[in-house]
Amino acid sequence: MTGQPGYIGASASITAEDVPALYEGAKFYSPAVGDANRSSITSWLAGLLDRNGPVPLLRVEAVPPETPCVSVCVLGSGSAMADLPPAGDEFEMAVRQIERLQRVSFGAVYPLAAATISALVAVVAAAQLRVPLLDADGMGRTFALIHHTAMHLSGVSPTPLAAVGPTGESVLVEVPSGPRADRMLRANVDTVGGWAALAAYPTTAGVLRRAALPGTVSRIANVGRLLLDRTDPDVLVTRLGTITGCRRLARGRIAELEHLSRPSDVTIPAHPSSLVVEETGGLGRQLRIELRSEIVAVFADGALVAGAPDLISLLDVSRGVLATLDSLEPGDLVDVLATPADAVWYSPRGMEMVGMGSHGIPLAHPRRR
């Protein structure tokens, strides 16, 4: 990334050299998905940036307010995407469908979630459409449903939206209510292979100035650079703390992976699982970590110490890399990290939407006690 005078910590454009850092930083903000297609996705994006040139990365305030903008993300399972990789045109096709419907030409793209593969495909779409990428997103991490966004909280509709699967098939959704859109999409996503390219939340830059979370794309690049600098995990956690505010709750070995397999609310994908971590050193506590598609709560000797919407992640201490939730093994030594989410998620409406109660854990968040 090339720096921009007067904009400390942010960047003016994204080049092929930035892709590894973007990937690692995006994984920090959503450690759910494994690395089975890392090399494929990163080489695809790097190739696009080499061929089409760097993608300008702009603050929302730097874009004329009337500029039409659209968000993109990967909807569904990262594992499904790894096994059925994109043909390459899905994200552009999804955006074009909304352009045709609304008879607009989007002047910028932004990630629905600046995290996991969704952060990278926003750069892909911008490179293919040859438009700038906004340094903003709707989640600041990843949440399970497409209306779990700052835009939704600000009254911006996710629809019309288009989802294009790796089969080339697509679905266009127009509904009056955001939560209905997610329910309608899920069945279609399963049908087209388990994942789809989503284009949603068509709006203007002026609306996004108040409705989106700023600086979240450049943030993942900064975090990614730290993660690529393989260093002592203690040093890494300290450095991450200065950028993200994360803190280490405990270090310990995974003693047990419990797959409870009880049915969950159909609107929250994945069965609940639990992880038991025995703290090494320190207080010697036993940690119970509740998993959904992300980690949603951490109990230490029975006391709740962190919970959604905190971003909770696991650092594989032995390897010095983030541990993804689908690759955990008993015996792994992990640092349990908690990072504050963006402030909007601790508001009453935010907590109602993505807090622990939405995952069936009706306890007061530690920050509120």
Add this chain to the structure above:
Amino acid sequence: MYDHQMPAQGDDVAHIGVTLRPHRAYAAVVHGATVLPVEPVAPARADLEGVIAAAVGVALRAAPGGAGAVTVDLAPLLLDTLVRTEAEVPPVAAVRIVPRAATDPALARSPAELVERRIARRWTVAGGHDLLGNELTPLDGDGLALLCEELAGTGIRHVAIVAAGSQARPAHEREVADAILAAVPGARISVASDYGGQGLVAREATVVIDSALTALTERVLDRCERTLARLPGSLELRVARGDGGYSTPSRIRVTPVVAFGATEALELCGAAHLAGLDDCRVLLSRDGRPVAGEVRHGLAVVRPDVPVGIGTELVVPMAVLTGAPPDSYPGGADVPVIRPEAPPHVLACVGAAISQPASWLDEVAFIESAAELDHVRRDAEERATAMVMANGAAPGSTRVAEVSTVAVPYSPSGTIRIRVRVAGSPDTSLAGR
């Protein structure tokens, strides 16, 4: 009275570990707690044959029963062959079975140059399933017929086939493989469903490397078997696996990629053995750079990853050593840290000599109840156990070394990933086969 024609068994036999480097071989003899590095004395040769012969001689002097088995680490030779552009490797045809062809050139090829340069020709045939085995697109019969016709005209005889979702439903891969065998009799076909794992690109790279290494592996194992046949006693040949275990030569002949990347896991296990530890962190050196790996319950910690020098993920597990700060241990000192003094090739030989038959299974399944989860888990454990016995474990000696089931994030409820690792004790009745 000891009969040299009978398989040597029990504590009175030594085991030989061999690591085969591009320009020479190394060996060590392990007899109980005693480890004897083997150094052929001139005019003895330092090649595979010379080193094995020297090691058998050392074993005869060290143990009353001589040598029981020879475990060979082929990995350094296999990697060297893949990396060298001028190496004699048969051209490979790669067939992808997905709903539609890639529209971007980067997505149509392997991200790893080392893999891509072994592919002489690519085809994409419409078809494939999702992760749970639901058909996404019927197999394109016309496309398959055209592929067979074109392939027959190329002279390529090594074919790597990967289909989306074939871990759950291999039907399309098998149909394509059958058609190719009919069109190109004698074709050597590697199908991704034989290896399980996650990610089409990783699965494709695995079968491409598998196909590319077939001929070399055959030649090396032929040499090993001829050498053992000439030596006294009835020596069992074993081949080290990427996960630090071993398989029988007959298994490795049909799945050579399983032997890929074995050296790192062997070095870890060798270092732990020399230190008398079952659980430890091992600090090694690579090109002057400190790296680390772990041993748990006597087995190297392994996982599917990006092996050094390859440039893409593979689905066969191996110990990938990670950078380690030289003066710190991040483990909180809950396990010992060792810095072995023995050279890496000695560690690899010791690790090979003490290795156990092993198997690994990595799958996605769908469950709707706790009872179904138990069933899926038991089924996976039973299949992994059958695999480890095929790899040379004695009946009744197998144990589930690791098992994990985790929900696949952002997937429909009930989608789980299950991984099982099984190890066993050597079946000594296999000696001399």
